[in-house]
Amino acid sequence: MRLRHIEVFNAVMLTGSVSAAARLINVTQPAVSRILAHAELQLGFPLFHRLKGKLVPTTEAQTLYPHIERLFTQLDDVQRLANSLKNDQREGELHILSVLALSYEVLPRALRFFRQKHPDVKVTIDALHSPQIVSALVLQEADVGFVFSAIAHPALTQEHLADGRMVCVAPKGMLGAALVAAGVVHLSDLAETPVVRLDVRDPIGTVVNHACREAGVGLQTAITVQTYHAALALAHHGHAVAVVDSCTAASADRSKVDVMALAPHIAVPIKSLRTVNRPSSLLASAMTQCMRQAVGETMASVDLPDVE
Numbered sequence: 001m002r003l004r005h006i007e008v009f010n011a012v013m014l015t016g017s018v019s020a021a022a023r024l025i026n027v028t029q030p031a032v033s034r035i036l037a038h039a040e041l042q043l044g045f046p047l048f049h050r051l052k053g054k055l056v057p058t059t060e061a062q063t064l065y066p067h068i069e070r071l072f073t074q075l076d077d078v079q080r081l082a083n084s085l086k087n088d089q090r091e092g093e094l095h096i097l098s099v100l101a102l103s104y105e106v107l108p109r110a111l112r113f114f115r116q117k118h119p120d121v122k123v124t125i126d127a128l129h130s131p132q133i134v135s136a137l138v139l140q141e142a143d144v145g146f147v148f149s150a151i152a153h154p155a156l157t158q159e160h161l162a163d164g165r166m167v168c169v170a171p172k173g174m175l176g177a178a179l180v181a182a183g184v185v186h187l188s189d190l191a192e193t194p195v196v197r198l199d200v201r202d203p204i205g206t207v208v209n210h211a212c213r214e215a216g217v218g219l220q221t222a223i224t225v226q227t228y229h230a231a232l233a234l235a236h237h238g239h240a241v242a243v244v245d246s247c248t249a250a251s252a253d254r255s256k257v258d259v260m261a262l263a264p265h266i267a268v269p270i271k272s273l274r275t276v277n278r279p280s281s282l283l284a285s286a287m288t289q290c291m292r293q294a295v296g297e298t299m300a301s302v303d304l305p306d307v308e
Contacts, residue, residue: 005039008032009047010068012055094283095124097136097145101228102270102291103127105250107146110294114287121283129226130203137275144284145273146291148245149203156273159288162295164246164268166208167304168260169231171238175258183305186263187217194222194240196231204268208243211266250298263307270295 001009011021012032022029040046047064048055057065098107107125114123126142133145138155151158168185170193179189197219198205212219222240225231229251231242236256245268252259272288274281 001039001043004035005042006068006071008035009039009061009064010072012036012048013057013061013065013068017055092120093122093124094144094281094287095126095142096287097126097128097133097142099130099133099147100127101148101245101248102146104229104248106247106291106294106298109297110287110290113290113293118283118286133273137273140275140277143274143281144287147271147273148268149207150269150271151273155276157276159272159274161270161272161288161292162299164270164295164299166204166243166262166266166268167246167249167302168262169235169242169244169249169252170258170260171235171241172256172258174238174241175260180258180260182260184261184263184307187212187215187219190219190241190243191217193220195219196234196240196242197221197224198228198231198243199224199226202226204245204266207266211264215264246299246302246304247295250301259302259304261304261307265307 007025008021011024012018015021015024018029018032018036022032025032036047043060045060046058047061048057050056096107103125111123111125114121126136128136130147130149130151133142133147134151134153134156136142137145138153146161148164168190170180170185174193175185175189179185198208200206200209223234225234228242228244228248231244232248232252234240235242236253238256243262247268247270249259270291272291274284
C-alpha cells in the first residue's frame with residue numbers, strides 16, 4: 001500500500017463513508033473512491049463491502065487497521081518532532097518534565113533555587129509518568145526530565161543526582177508503639193498489616209516486590225495504586241501502610257502518620273534525563289543542579305536512621 005492509499009483507508013475507517021472521508025482529508029469523493037479501488041487492486045482483496053450505502057470493513061481491513069493506527073501515531077510523532085525542531089530557538093524558556101513523586105516537594109524547592117539566579121526565565125512544568133517523559137524528550141518537546149531509576153535509551157543521556165530510599169508511612173496507631181519508637185520497620189514487621197502497593201509496572205514497585213521475595217515476606221495488598229502520593233493519601237486517611245520513596249514521605253503529615261525507615265535498605269536512584277542530539281542548554285544544566293540541591297534538602301528533612 002502506498003502512503004496515499006493508507007491515508008484514504010484510514011479516513012474511511014474513521015468516518016465510515018466515502019463522503020465523510022473526503023471531507024476529512026480535503027479531497028473529492030471521486031478521488032477517495034478511485035484511490036480506494038486502486039489500493040484494493042494492488043492488495044488483491046477488498047477492504048470494504050458496500051451494504052445499503054454504507055462501507056463495512058472486511059476481515060482483512062480489520063486485521064490491517066491496528067497496524068495503520070500505529071503508523072499514524074508514528075507520523076504524528078514525526079510532526080511533533082518537526083514542530084519542536086522549528087521552535088527550538090527559544091530563549092529565556094525552560095520546559096521541565098518530572099515524575100509526580102518529585103513534583104510535590106523536590107521540584108518546588110529546586111524552582112526556588114533556580115528563580116534566585118534566573119528570575120526572568122519562563123518555566124513550564126509537566127508532571128508525567130516515566131514512559132511519557134522518555135517519549136517527550138525523544139521528540140525534543142522538553143529540555144530536561146527528572147525520573148526515578150535508570151532509563152536506558154539511545155537518544156537520551158542521564159545524570160545521577162542522588163539516591164533516595166523507600167520508607168514506611170503508617171497511620172497513627174496501626175503499628176505497635178515499640179516499633180514506631182525504634183524508627184525502623186522491617187518488611188517482615190508488615191506481614192500481617194494491610195499495605196498499599198505500587199503498580200507492578202512501576203520500576204520502584206518492581207524493586208519492592210523483589211525485596212519482599214528476597215526476604216520471604218508476603219505483604220497483604222490492601223490497595224494497589226499508580227502514584228506514590230496516592231499511597232501517601234491513603235495512609236493519611238488510615239486505610240493502610242504506605243511504602244513510598246523518601247521524597248514523597250517529606251509531604252507526610254506527622255500528626256496523622258508515623259514515618260519510619262524501611263529495612264532492608266531499598267535505594268531509589270534519582271536521575272536527570274537530557275536528549276543526546278539537543279544542543280546543550282545552560283538553563284537545563286542550572287535546573288539540574290538546583291534539583292540535586294533540592295533532593296538533598298528534601299531527604300534531609302525526613303530525618304530517618306540509616307539501615308542496612
